[in-house]
Amino acid sequence: MRFSVVISLISALVVAGCSAPEGAANNQQMAKAPEAATPGKKMLGDEPASSPSAIAAKETVDRYFSFIRAGDYDKAYVLWGDRGGDTRGTLKTFSDGFKIYSVFEPVTGEPTAIKMTDGKQYILVTATIDVKNRKKGTTAHREGVVMLRRSADPTETDPEKKEWRIWGVDIRVKN
Numbered sequence: 001m002r003f004s005v006v007i008s009l010i011s012a013l014v015v016a017g018c019s020a021p022e023g024a025a026n027n028q029q030m031a032k033a034p035e036a037a038t039p040g041k042k043m044l045g046d047e048p049a050s051s052p053s054a055i056a057a058k059e060t061v062d063r064y065f066s067f068i069r070a071g072d073y074d075k076a077y078v079l080w081g082d083r084g085g086d087t088r089g090t091l092k093t094f095s096d097g098f099k100i101y102s103v104f105e106p107v108t109g110e111p112t113a114i115k116m117t118d119g120k121q122y123i124l125v126t127a128t129i130d131v132k133n134r135k136k137g138t139t140a141h142r143e144g145v146v147m148l149r150r151s152a153d154p155t156e157t158d159p160e161k162k163e164w165r166i167w168g169v170d171i172r173v174k175n
Contacts, residue, residue: 044121044152047114054111054123060164061125061146065106068098081149081165103132103139121152123164127171144171 047053060079067076073095077084087094098104109126116122124145132139147168151161 043116043119043154045116047121049111049113051114053121054114057114057123057148057164058108058111058125060148060166061108061127064146064166065108065127069104069106073098079166081160081167083160086165086167100134101131102134103130105130116152119152120149122147122149124148129171140173142171143174144169146171 044053064076064079067073067079074091077087077091077094080086084091084094106127106129109128111126112124114121114123124147127144127146129142130139131142146166147170148164149167150164151158156162
């Protein structure tokens with residue numbers, strides 16, 4: 001349930017040109033970078049799509065697709081949050097989902113602005129993928145987004161939580 005709420009929030013911000021919804025002034029003020037517990041360090045906050053952090057998120061998606069194209073499914077799997085756990089499946093299930101394609105041609109698009117909420121930064125990176133089913137020979141063109149997040153807390157010590165990690169992919173055939 002929480003996943004769909006965050007997706008809706010991010011989607012609404014993207015559709016609205018990343019502006020706050022009407023009446024959200026108080027929420028927007030709360031999302032700004034509050035002081036962290038460590039003196040001199042501030043929480044990360046919202047950032048533009050052209051920021052180094054947004055470019056780093058896009059590079060994570062590039063690496064993800066490169067690993068999949070190379071058949072390095074274990075490396076692609078761990079780019080998901082919780083060391084692959086956010087896929088809600090096993091490494092075998094994950095890799096089997098890609099092995100059905102004889103052609104897997106992804107193109108990473110542009111990132112959106114970064115939004116901060118609940119102590120985490122969120123970003124969407126657009127992508128398209130052309131695939132060909134190995135057995136059926138059918139092809140498809142898919143479009144959508146890769147959703148990433150990371151901790152916005154500068155005192156976070158777990159590198160897994162400080163780096164961009166995938167927490168959702170919504171890439172599907174457009175009708």
